[in-house]
Amino acid sequence: SAGRAMAAGGRSWFRALALGVSFLKCLLIPAYYSTDFEVHRNWLAITHNLPLSQWYYEATSEWTLDYPPFFAWFEYALSHVAKYFDPKMLVIENLNYTSRATIFFQRFSVIFTDILFIYAVRECCRCVNGKRAAKDILEKPTFILAVLLLWNFGLLIVDHIHFQYNGFLFGLMLLSVARLCQKRYLEGAFLFAVLLHFKHIYMYVAPAYGIYLLRSYCFTANNADGSLKWRSFSFLHVTLLGLIVCLVSALSLGPFIVLGQLPQVISRLFPFKRGLCHAYWAPNFWALYNAMDKALTIFGLKCNFLDPTKIPKASMTGGLVQEFQHTVLPSVTPLATLICTFISILPSVFCLWFKPQGPRGFLQCLVLCALSSFMFGWHVHEKAILLAILPLSLLSVQRAKDAGIYLILTTTGHFSLFPLLFTPPELPIKILLMLLFTVYSFSSLKSLFRRERPLLNWLETIYLVQLVPLEIFCEIIFPLTPWKQHFPFVPLLLTSVYCALGVSYAWLKLYVSVLTERISVRQKAE
């Protein structure tokens, strides 16, 4: 990607980056796709054939509609294009139907909707201004940010191999962030409201939006020392915001409220029957918790503290999403995770409320909310790490400290996505792309901040380097050993626990840096 810089300057480099990554996505069309492919095909069929009242009740396939209504409308629009490619994919009963036309259409729809993401990245690049005016285009923060976002490894493999529609959703989020940075608050709020009704996972970051809009938009002015000026509360702004949110929600959920289907929709959107972790533990706090529980179990058995007959047979890594009990440590309920998440978000939200530092403070809070929810949420999917990685990219090109944290989080986060692609032909692809992205991110950020302290200390570097032997062990050595039959979950366990360490460390480091920064700013003000 270094060579893509063109001799002629201007915006042509952005076009080249976008075009290049689109070509790459086209080449990935024949690659492996997961069950998410069938999920979306099923939703195309449901929205195309059934009336609105049946959308959230249809259950022929196990992959029922569990995204908010706007996404259902999106699938409905897509289905009208799909019928020109292969009408058979729109038949609900055709479970697991595939054909070349179907694959081509679905993959191409993801590539096409990524246009919104590309536009959002361009807007974000406009908000970022490097302190130093670099002579060479390759060293400008905007160029580096564009590469880190457009060619993001996690987004590429989740969207274009594993198959999901995250591209345009992250486009909406980044666009709303850009609008907030440009002080176009109403647009930002509108975009975020729309986003929430596309995929409700973005509720993780809603507190950041809410508090920031309340603090910086509803209270229009600050005191001299930066604290809240209660008198500057603007009823107009609050009303406008409320109006926008209500309008969007009415548009989305209105029809279902009229039909009296709201409880059914809610139950589909928030299926709490699923377990604390799914088959592959996301690298969050609960992965460490589970690992500790297992370790204590084994230790307890060996030292005869525990009675073997009382331990439930089912293992947490059995592969199904049922509810399991922990053996030694107390079991975790959904309510407990909610409380943990809430408590972990509070400090960052307080920081944002008491001393907002403009868009940068907002971004920090956003990343912290996303990461905290990832750390303590119920049934978190490892793909949710992208929710923290992408906004952090915006911060990483502006300050060296954030760049260091970004490198740790991105490398471990992307590595934790490896088990999503477990087929042999995808192994070289994922390793090659991961290497390219990691090498580029390290080299570009290092060269951007070369005048400051090194981005990573020796402990962090060793930790990241250890990922290589871990990968070799999990993918190459382990399948050749006899343990593969008896302990098939060992690579997954190792990967998620090792990455959980990295992610937790990045989270803590980011929190500490945000809090200490606020404290030092407050001390300076006093």
Added chain:
Amino acid sequence: FLGAGKPPMYGDYEAQRHWQEVTYNLPVRQWYVVLLYAKLINPDWIALHTSRGYESQPHKLFMRTTVFVADLLVYIPAVILYCFSLKETSTKKKASICALCILLYPGLILIDHGHFQYPLSLGFALWGVIYLSYDWDLLGSAAFCLALNYKQMELYHSLPFFCYLLGKCFKKGLKGKGLVLLTKIAGTVVVCFAVCWLPFCTDMEQIMQVLRRLFPIDRGLFEACMFSSPPPRLANIWCSLSVLIKIKNIVSPQTQLKLSFAVTFLSLLPTCIKLTVQPSLRGFKFALVSCALSFFLFSFQVHEKSILLVSVPVCLIINEIPFMATWFLLVSTFSMLPLLLKDGLLLAYAVTMLAFLSACVASFSIFEKTSAEDLQLKPFSLSLKGYVSWFKSFPKIVRSLFLLSVTLMGVLSVMSAAVHPPQRLPDLFPLSVSVISCLHFLLFLVYFNVVILWDSKNSRSQKKIS
């Protein structure tokens, strides 16, 4: 490099796997190449006679990874080193852009990683060119001998290497340094060949067997090949001519062979003589192109993939004539379209062609460089000035020809993939692809020969003054 997911074609893949099996199991005397670690991973892959047609996923992955590793170790460093060593690409940025465009060449990517072949011979030949450009003649000839012993198709490039080195020896004077250089080179070549052929040198019968396998000109084999109809998808002059006249009905196979040899050598002769008399690195690179192209167009028993032997030297001169080089590289990939369609590589073909075209257009701004001078035709046009007056609108004509050609190729590609040929002419599309490619290649042959023959020291000194 992302063709890893694509299914390989049975023929080449099976051939390579069979060679692996043969070389591992049979005694040293019958080796071609060794691949020891395959046994470590899965002995089933190599068990002789039981593994014909073996094609499990991990094995496919292993084979494709070896291709990629070979690429990484031999071909890619050669390209990068070459680009950085050129005098024209003074800055690092220009050099890396040039390297990127060369590495994006669709033909090689699709054939190596899609269709499946090892890029070792081309890689070694490229190393040979690099060494020669640094005037390390011995290393250059050694590298080329290695390339030659890996794949006998490299004989296409042998004449330029020979003539260039010979010319260099002549220049140094045949009585002093020249003779020393000549003997040193000859010695290197003999040693290389000896090392490679050592396992086979135990008895004459072995050597004859190997030679017979490499060059199937045994009478029986040859006649069998001749009497079967040549595949209509070869952009070769004989196949294109066979559309109009059935040559084999007019002349006997022996005469055909002699005719093809004669035509080939006649077309090579001017370039080779010029190269021997005036050896220059630039002339050498152009000669590689034109000799390989002559061989491709006029010889028998050519495979479509042999166009790669022409394309890789063209990649080397992409800096000097970006416009014509890009055009040629597009046509060369297009000529392999029937083969690629058979392998199911249509999507990869479309994407890599578009990516390559946009990369070249952006990197070299080829549409601005279509004047006679940029096409290195200045000396030629100077001598023709008296006769032809339309050289003023030359750039525009060339540009419109290019667009016409690209449109034609695009239309034909889409039609080959999407439309069924009419009943009476089942081979319509492959045939049209090959005829059109052949016409293009003939024009390119004329162009390259013109550039070489009219290139003289005077023209280069003129360029320096102006």
